[in-house]
Amino acid sequence: MVLLGKKIKDLRNAYRLTQTELAIKVGVTKSTIAAYENDSRSPSYDVLRKLAKVFHVTIDSLLSDADETVIRAADLTDEQIDIIDTIIESFRVNNLLRNSAENERAIADVMDNYRALNDKTRSEAESRKGKDKGQNREKAIEKDIE
16 A cells, blocks of 8 residues: 555655745645655645645545556647547557567466476486386396296
């Protein structure tokens, strides 16, 4: 579970803000930001709203374990938003395909290792059988000699 304080600290660091700078932006003191970050105090709804605005995320993303990024599209046209959606979806598909290809390679490697291990085990078993047959023959010969 991701703690709110860690998220605030991570976002603040990602935006290269000091605790003082963030405190000024959301209207609290530096010590209050420190208290949020070490989870000894929780921000009010009003402060959560301001934090979300500063970091360009939703309040929900601050409070949840989900790792989603919000893209502000308020000043964009519908056509621009559609283009961005298309680009994002193409990245998703590309990542899925890349992950799929990596998974296929990993599965192929596992199967190759399995086959090699299976071949080695079979070879060792056949070798033991051969030794057992040889020992059995020796015992049979010894019985015949007696």
